[in-house]
Amino acid sequence: MKHNDAWSLYWQGGHQESCIANDSTEDQFILSDIWQEFAVSLAHNSAVLDLATGNGSVPHNLLSFNELLQITAVDRADINPQKHIEKNSLLQKVMFMPNIDITHLPFNENTFDAITSQFGLEYSALNLSTSELIRVLKPQGHFLFIMHHKDSEVVVPARAKVQEFELLFDSGILEGFEAFLNAGINLQQLNTLGEKVLAEHTMSKSEAITGQIFAAIDKLIQMKEQGKDIAELIKIYTTMKSRIIAEMSRLKQLISASLSKVDVTALCSSLESMGVNVVFSTIDLPQERGVLGWKIKGTKL
Numbered sequence: 226m227k228h229n230d231a232w233s234l235y236w237q238g239g240h241q242e243s244c245i246a247n248d249s250t251e252d253q254f255i256l257s258d259i260w261q262e263f264a265v266s267l268a269h270n271s272a273v274l275d276l277a278t279g280n281g282s283v284p285h286n287l288l289s290f291n292e293l294l295q296i297t298a299v300d301r302a303d304i305n306p307q308k309h310i311e312k313n314s315l316l317q318k319v320m321f322m323p324n325i326d327i328t329h330l331p332f333n334e335n336t337f338d339a340i341t342s343q344f345g346l347e348y349s350a351l352n353l354s355t356s357e358l359i360r361v362l363k364p365q366g367h368f369l370f371i372m373h374h375k376d377s378e379v380v381v382p383a384r385a386k387v388q389e390f391e392l393l394f395d396s397g398i399l400e401g402f403e404a405f406l407n408a409g410i411n412l413q414q415l416n417t418l419g420e421k422v423l424a425e426h427t428m429s430k431s432e433a434i435t436g437q438i439f440a441a442i443d444k445l446i447q448m449k450e451q452g453k454d455i456a457e458l459i460k461i462y463t464t465m466k467s468r469i470i471a472e473m474s475r476l477k478q479l480i481s482a483s484l485s486k487v488d489v490t491a492l493c494s495s496l497e498s499m500g501v502n503v504v505f506s507t508i509d510l511p512q513e514r515g516v517l518g519w520k521i522k523g524t525k526l
């Protein structure tokens with residue numbers, strides 16, 4: 226699976242957000258406050274470029290606080306935010322551009338008054354995308370990036386989820402089920418394998434991953450027992466498996482995109498060497514409950 230296939234599948238599934246712990250409204254408020262402050266600091270009609278936009282979470286937030294911004298929003302995935310545009314008229318005036326790699330921006334130099342990114346820039350090759358974004362930003366133009374923190378409340382659980390997916394893949398349960406569908410083993414043998422996997426699977430088994438996969442397999446078994454067409458069952462199973470692989474790919478990208486303090490310091494020095502003023506800080510959760518990410522803010526000289 227190519228990296229952008231995982232994201233194309235994700236955005237086409239209709240999500241509005243991607244990196245908020247359990248769709249937390251608290252996180253949404255924290256992010257929204259940050260974008261509010263930035264949006265109101267920009268003059269009306271400023272030309273803004275949102276990098277790796279997904280289904281337009283940042284444009285939505287910016288336009289909620291400064292309706293007259295002229296926003297262009299790009300992503301390497303095959304995004305099609307039509308469903309969100311229909312629900313949210315603010316997004317109607319955003320120029321969404323799918324299939325754009327931010328390491329090669331199709332814009333002239335000094336085009337934008339401001340550039341934004343929320344959990345997006347760090348997914349790209351930073352040595353290429355940073356020089357591109359500085360090239361298309363106007364002198365005195367501003368940027369604000371919210372980026373993944375290696376120890377954030379999003380990245381830490383993602384590591385545990387990847388581990389759980391990998392253990393399930395290595396356990397042989399999926400191959401066992403495929404053999405069952407193709408009449409290579411019978412139901413009793415499959416049940417024995419399932420029980421063995423659950424017994425040996427001593428790491429935490431979450432309802433969201435192990436629970437859902439076993440429930441989906443149970444449902445397909447019932448459908449087979451009811452005499453449903455095997456070709457149809459294989460099709461459903463193949464779709465389920467490719468969704469699991471896509472989710473794993475997405476989580477692995479998230480983990481490897483996340484930045485330590487050393488990484489952020491190096492990123493900021495590199496930006497400074499390209500002629501910008503830049504400051505960074507953590508985005509802290511209330512009551513010392515950890516961090517949501519990094520905030521990196523600056524101006525092109």
Ligand SMILES: C[S@@+](CC[C@H](N)C(=O)[O-])C[C@H]1O[C@@H](n2cnc3c(N)ncnc32)[C@H](O)[C@@H]1O
Pocket residue numbers: 229232233241242243244276277278279280281282283299300301302325326327328342343344345346348349350
């Ligand atoms: C975590 S999502 C963030 C999306 C959105 N900004 C949000 O906050 O909901 C990361 C996005 O980065 C995009 N992406 C990854 N590498 C990219 C690249 N080189 N150029 C453009 N987009 C990229 C992915 O397709 C994905 O939509």
